[in-house]
Amino acid sequence: MDLLFEDVGYFDLTTLGLGIGEKKGLMTFAPKDEIVLCGVDEVKNILNQLDIKHTFFKKNGDRVEAHEVILECKAEASKLHKAWKISQNIFEYMSGIATYTNALVTIAKDINPNISVSTTRKNFPGVKEMMLKAVMSGGGAPHRLGLYDSILVFDQHLAFLSDKAELESSFKKLKSEFIERKVAVEVDSLVNARYFASLGADILQCEKMDYETLKECVLLKKEFTHILVSATGGIHKDNIAEFVKCGVDFIVTSSPYHAKPLDIKVKIKEDK
Incomplete structure (x- = not known):
């Protein structure tokens, strides 16, 4: 399954139409609340597909505090906008499962x-x-x-x-x-x-x-x-x-x- 193509398709009409694709940008990801992180490998694959320079500050299974930066990306706006939503979705869904599982495990192992x-x-x-x-x-x-x-x-x-x-x-x-x-x-x-x-x-x-x-x-x-x-x-x-x-x-x-x-x-x- 090509996760990137599923979301991006052939064109990013908005970025293309605004004429901002060549401008340089900085993108960061951080959770609103404390989470157990998952989705790093999948997001990394997407960033590599798009040749986006990136730095991960956390790995799968890490507990991440609220507002703590997980990932920083630098690239042209055209690339950042292609990576943005699919990467956000991956982090949100996979971290949701990881965090809920961790809550179950914590309750169980305390007993x-x-x-x-x-x-x-x-x-x-x-x-x-x-x-x-x-x-x-x-x-x-x-x-x-x-x-x-x-x-x-x-x-x-x-x-x-x-x-x-x-x-x-x-x-x-x-x-x-x-x-x-x-x-x-x-x-x-x-x-x-x-x-x-x-x-x-x-x-x-x-x-x-x-x-x-x-x-x-x-x-x-x-x-x-x-x-x-x-x-x-x-x-x-x-x-x-x-x-x-x-x-x-x-x-x-x-x-x-x-x-x-x-x-x-x-x-x-x-x-x-």
Whole structure:
């Protein structure tokens, strides 16, 4: 995807029409409020495409104070105006995800320093790499990159294995064929959690459970010492603490993908 061409197209009609394209300019980027920064690599690519001289004062994952300058650019006005809005959008959206993720991680690790906060594959199509980079810049981790990198059994798979004997045979085959992989199963009750733990599931992904049921699933770790237990479904900044207190090993959430873009102020002036 050519991010620059998507916004600029063939011409910048306004800059061209005003006849200011050859004038030298200075452009700076700074957040309105404190943020965790992300988008540096993508913006740097755009600046390099346009041959704009630039200096980054921060890197991905840095905490940036309000009004602290992230980036300074020097070039002709025609180049600065092409880089301006697409770069601002990248910083605002990716830093929004990074900052929200960091808030989740901070809340969770204050309760359990060893817990992991992971995000699902419910990202907006076409920008997975950017969204995952933002999550990781905020201290989170990808739960699944896609169907190809991990094994997660859903009800939608089990719908084709209604016979119990066939299910157990298929599950055993799955475990043996992909012996180096952990096998996760999404469960919605203590009964299902115990059943799949007994079949050898490595991870019980507890979907939209109330806190008491989730705590009971965590207690299965005493009986099935090989398992990990995760919580998922409707987890966000306002309730993550309660899920962590249940004793799960990691949190799975999509909420960072819906984070509000943050306000990055861009200033452009003539550089005489």
